[in-house]
Amino acid sequence: xxxxxxxxxxxxxxxxxxxxxxxxxxxxxxxxxxxxxxxxxxxxxxxxxxxxxxxxxxxxxxxxxxxxxxxxxxxxxxxxxxxxxxxxxxxxxxxxxxxxxxxxxxxxxxxxxxxxxxxxxxxxxxxxxxxxxxxxxxxxxxxxxxxxxxxxxxxxxxxxxxxxxxxxxxxxxxxxxxxxxxxxxxxxxxxxxxxxxxxxxx
Numbered sequence: 451x452x453x454x455x456x457x458x459x460x461x462x463x464x465x466x467x468x469x470x471x472x473x474x475x476x477x478x479x480x481x482x483x484x485x486x487x488x489x490x491x492x493x494x495x496x497x498x499x500x501x502x503x504x505x506x507x508x509x510x511x512x513x514x515x516x517x518x519x520x521x522x523x524x525x526x527x528x529x530x531x532x533x534x535x536x537x538x539x540x541x542x543x544x545x546x547x548x549x550x551x552x553x554x555x556x557x558x559x560x561x562x563x564x565x566x567x568x569x570x571x572x573x574x575x576x577x578x579x580x581x582x583x584x585x586x587x588x589x590x591x592x593x594x595x596x597x598x599x600x601x602x603x604x605x606x607x608x609x610x611x612x613x614x615x616x617x618x619x620x621x622x623x624x625x626x627x628x629x630x631x632x633x634x635x636x637x638x639x640x641x642x643x644x645x646x647x648x649x650x651x652x
Contacts, residue, residue: 457614461540462625465618467528468535471644475515476633479626482512486623498585505554505588508623513547527645540615541599550595557591558584596620 470476485507492500522532536543542550561583566573571587574580596619603612618625 454610454614457610458618461614461618464540466629468525468530468539469516469520470630471521471525471527472515472519473633473637473642473644474519476630476644477637478511478515478519480630480633482508482515483623483626483630485511487627490623497589498582500585501589501592502581502585504592509551509554513551516544516547521643540603540611541619542595546599550591554588554591557587561587 470479485503489500489504489508492503524531525535528535536545561567561571561574562580565575565583567583567587570590571583572579574583596616600612600616603615
């Protein structure tokens with residue numbers, strides 16, 4: 451258990467130090483985490499609506515922070531290139547995220563063109579039923595993406611690494627709220643980057 455918790459701490463620290471320099475990104479992660487916590491509660495009441503909230507608010511705000519605001523050049527704080535960070539990323543790096551988000555974006559069109567989606571989803575007749583079908587599809591996609599990468603890590607590295615990463619992803623919303631609850635205030639004070647000296651010329 452000590453090894454597991456230490457590995458979890460390392461994965462969390464690597465994710466924070468490599469991919470969360472920008473206060474805008476941190477603030478968007480705070481929004482994302484808050485919505486995810488609400489979605490976790492909604493899972494027990496209405497899974498389809500929980501998935502819609504998780505993907506449309508949590509995932510879009512979280513990934514927008516990474517794609518549009520996080521510096522992608524050389525990381526002088528960690529003395530690492532962006533290519534190096536992408537290569538050693540335990541979970542979904544930017545390239546894998548593009549694939550995942552492409553599937554996410556295409557699913558509503560596929561469901562609209564094929565009600566019931568080959569018997570895997572409820573057949574929709576109204577727009578509300580369509581949204582619920584999309585919600586279920588996105589829920590299945592999220593679970594599949596989590597399990598796929600977890601098992602993938604079993605073979606790429608080891609079982610503990612996969613289980614640690616899965617634990618990190620599931621608990622990230624709570625940890626992000628703890629880490630980034632001050633980010634909006636820091637951003638309003640003019641601190642766009644965690645290391646203002648490093649990024650002063652940006």
